Amino acid sequence: MFKTLRRLPILKALCMIFAGLIIALLLSVALKTNNLEEPLNLNRSTMVMGPFESSNTTSRFALVESIVKQSTFFFDLDLARFAVPDVVENNGKFYTSFTPGISFVAVPFYILGQYLGLTELITLFSTVVFATLNGFALYFLGKKIGASTPAAMIGSAIFLFATNALPYSATLTQHHLSTLIITLSLLNALSKRTVINNILFGLLCGVGFLFDFPNLFMLFPVGIYILASHFEIKDTVKNIQVQFKLIATLIVLGLLPMLAIFGWYNVQLTGSPMGFAQFSARTNYFDTAEKKARDLEASQHKDPYQPTLPFNTRQQLDGVYILLFSNERSWLWYSPVVLLGLVGLIILYKSQPKTTVLLVAVISTNILLYSMFGDPWGGWSFGPRYLIPGAALMSVMVGYAVSSLRRNIFFMTVFLVALTYSVAISASSALSTTAIPPKQESEALIDYIPYTYEYSFSLLQSGKSQSIAYLTFARQFTDPYTFYLIYTGVLCAIIYALSIAAIAEKKKTK
C-alpha cells in the first residue's frame, strides 16, 4: 500500500487531496445540529434528529469529554445521565459500556474543537474524516483486486453514499473505524509478507479490538489467511517440503501494545485487566423506582436455561431476516445495490479464487455474527448498521462487477436503478434521523412512528431537517425535501459520471 502511495506523482496526490475534500464535504452534509438558532453551536440536547439522538454516540462522547476535561475515564453524574443507557456502574463510579477506542481517537478532535469553539461539531467530524479515509482504503482495495480506476472509485462511492454508512459518518460510532481497520487489514493481507506488514497487521488487530470486540471475529479469517501465507509448500517426487516463515510471530508484537492499553484501561475502571465494561450490566441508577421494581421482578423469574452468551444461534433465523430481507433494516430494502457485489464475487472467483475466499469469509462472518446477536436491529437505528463492514466489501465487489460487466446493458441498468434507489434511501437518513425504532417497539409506541425509512421521508416531507449544511446554507432558499432531492441528485450524478468513465475504460479487468 505504502509503495503505491510513494509512487504517486504530485499531481495524483493533489487530485487525491481534492477528492478527499469533496468526499468530506459531501459526508459533512449528514452532520446535524440540536441548536436550530445557531446550528454550529451544538448543545447536549438528545432530541431526535440531533447529533446526540442515540446513546452509542453520547456514551462515547461522554468518555472523550471526561478524558479531556477531567482526566479520568469515569463520568460525573451529569455525563453519566447524558450517556445513559450505555453506562456501567461499579463501586459508585460510572463509565461507558463501550470499548474506549473510538473515544481515544476522537480526543485530538475534541481538543481542536475547543480551540475553534466548536467542540461537539469537530468531535463528531472525526468520523467524517475516518469515513473519507475509508473511501480511499476501499478504492485501493478495489484497485488491488483489479478493478479499473473509475470502477474502484464507484466501489468506494457506493459504500460512502449508497449505504447507511452515509448517515453513520456523522455519528460517534464504531462503524467507520471498524470498517477502516478491516479494509486496511485486507490490504495488508493481500500484500507481501514482511516484518513491517506483520507488525502492522498485529497493530490493526489490537486497534480493532479497542474499537469494538466483534472486530476480532471479523479479522480472524484475515489472520488465518495471513498465517497461511507464511507457509511455502514444495512438492517433490518423494517428499513434500513445508517451510514456515517465523516472521509470522511478529504479528503478536504489533498486537501487544494495544492489548496492554486495553488492559491498562480496564485496570483503571475495574481493577482488573480482564474486567471489561462490556460484560457488565448497564446501570439502573437513573431508572425510575417503578422500572427498577419491574426489572427486579423479571430477574427473579429468570429462566435458568436462558442463553448467557451475547451471540445466540436461536436468533439466527430472525437475525438473517432482519439484516438481509426485512423492511425494518436490511440490505435488500436499504441498499440493494450492495447485493450486486455477489456478481463481483462470482467473477473474481474465476481469476482470484483465494482472494474471493478471503472476502467471502469476512463478509459471511459479519453476517453470521450479527445474525446471532440479540438485537440485530441495532436498537433505534437506520438500516443494518452492524453490516456496515460487510457493505464496504460488497461495495468494492460491485465496483469490480462494474469493471468487468461495464458493457453489459442488463447489468448496468440494474446497477444504476439499484444505485439510485440506494442513494435516495441513505440520503434521506443523512438529512433526517438514524433513530428508527424496530417494528415491535414502533407498534408499542403511544404516538406511532414508522419502523422503516418511511420515517425519515416523513420527517423531510414535513419540513424537518437538522442538517447543519441545510440550516446554514440552504434554509433561506429551499425546503428540506427539495434540499434532499438536490443532495441525492448530486451524489447520483457523481456516481453516474464515474460509471460513464468506467464504461469508457478500454483496459480489460484483470
Next chain:
Amino acid sequence: MKKFLNLNFTISKSSLQKAQDFAEQYMPYILFVTLSVISVFFFYFYYHNQLGLAYNDARSHLDIGRRVVEGLKPGAAQLGSVWLPLPHILMIPTIWNDFMWHSGLSGAVQSMVSFVVTGLVIYSLLGKLKVGLAGRLFGVLVFCANMNILYLQSTAMTELLLIGVMTLGVYELILWHQDGAMNHLIKSSFWIMLSTLVRYDGWFLFMYSTLLVIIYGLRKKSWKMTEGLFILFCTLGGFGIFFWVVWNAAIFKDPLYFIFGPYSAHAQQTQLEGAGVLATKHDLILSTRMYTYALVYNSGMLPLILSGLGLFVLLRDKALSTNVKIGATSLLAPLIFNILALYLGHSVLFIQGISGNTWFNVRYGIMMMSSIAILAGYFFYKAKLFRPVILALFIFVTIFHFGNGDAVTIDDGRVGSSQKNVSEVSGWLNKNTANEKGFILISAASHDAIIFSSGLPMKRYIHEGTGAYWESATASPDRWARWIVMRTNDVNDQTFRLLNKDALEKYELVNSYPFADIYQLKAEFVPQVNTEPVLGKQK
C-alpha cells in the same frame, strides 16, 4: 540468517499416503468409538441434569414398554394403538429393570445406538457418492455437533430411532439406484419396514420409495420388471403397515383404530381444530413456513443453507447418474411428509412467537437432520477452496450453539404442552401410598407421566389397559381403588368419564393439583377394598 527465520520440515509422500490409507481403513472404527463416547457422555449429562425425561411422551413410552412386562395385566396387548410398536418392543429386554425404566435408559439406548449408526451411515453414504474423507467427516460433524440430536439421542423419544432406520433405508435405496443390486433393494425395504413401525413418517417414506422403485423400473422400460420390483419391495417394506392394521383389528376390533380411535392423532387434531389452533390445515404456505422454521431451529441456519447448496450441486453433478439423483430425492421425504401432514391437518406444530408461546412438537424439524448432514457434507466436498471458510464458520456458530445450550427440543420438552410438571402429584403418591396396600385408579392415557414419576410398580395401578380391573374399578371404585387420580370434571380424562360418580361420596379429596386431583377412600371403607390382584390372568 534466512534459514534461521524459517521453520522447515519434510513429509515423505509415502508416510502421507500411509496416513491416508490408515484413515480410510480405520475411520469407521474411530468414528464408532468417538460417536459412542459422545453418545454415552450426553446421556449421562442429560440424565444428571434431569432433562432426559423432560418430555411427557418419553415417560409414556417407557410406561408402555413397562406395562408389557409388568402390571396387573402384562402382555403384548399393552403395546396399544396410540403409538407404533417398535420402540416399545425394543424396550422389552431391558425395561423390567427398575433402573432402566426410571432412568429412561431402556428407551434411550435404542436412540443412542441409532445415533451412532446414523453417523456411520452418513459417513458411508457420502463415501458411496464419491465424497472424499474431509466431506464425509464434515457430514458426520454436522450431524453429531447438533444439540437437538444429542438431546434426543439421550431420551426415550422415538426421533433418533426413526432417523436411524429411515437413513438406513434411504442409504440402501440410493445404493440400489447406483448399482441395481437386488440385495440393496431388499435391505432398503427391510429398514423402511422397520421405520413404518416407529412413526407414520415411515409410511410416507415407504410410499415415496415405492414410487421411486416404480420409476426405476419404468426407466428400464420393462413393465414386467417394474411389476416384480414393486411386489418384492412392497412385500417386505409394507409388512409393518400390514402388521399394524391386523394388530388393530385383532386387539381393538377395528383395523383403523389407530387412525380413528379415541387416543389417535386424528382425535387430538380434531380437538385442536375445534379450539382454533390448527392454523396450518389447508394452508400450504403456512405449513411450509412453519416446518421451515422448525427445520432451522432444529438443524441450525448454516447447516440448512449448506445442505440447500449441497442439494443444488448434487442435482447438477454430472459425475452422478440420473438414477442416483432420483434415488437421492428420498432424502427429502421427511420434508415433504411433514409439510403435507401439517397441510392436511394430521399434524400440529407450534413455533414460539408465531403460533402461541410454546414449541409444541417443534422436534419434528429434526427429522431432516441426517439428510441435511449428508447434503452439507456433499457441498463441503465440492466447495474445495471454500472448505476452510465453511469449517471455520461452522465451528464458530457451533461454539455459540453449545455455549448457550441452544436446543429447541429441550424447550419443547420443558415448557408448554410437551411437558408436565407432575412432581407434586407423583410425589404425594410416592410418599403416601408406597408403604400402604391398595390400588390406584388412574387413566394412563391422561396421566402416564404421573404413573412414571411416582416410582411405584406398574401393578399398583388400575388403568385402561388392565381389562376387568378397569371395568370393575370404574363401576365400583370403592371395592377396587383405594386412591383415585383424575382431573375432576374433565371428560377427556377416561377415569372421570367412566367413573361411577355416586361412589365418590366414599372418597375424600386429599389434594388438588394443576394436572390432577387425588381422592382417597375414607377409612371406614378401607377394609372392604381389594388390595390383591385377585382376578388372575386375563385374556
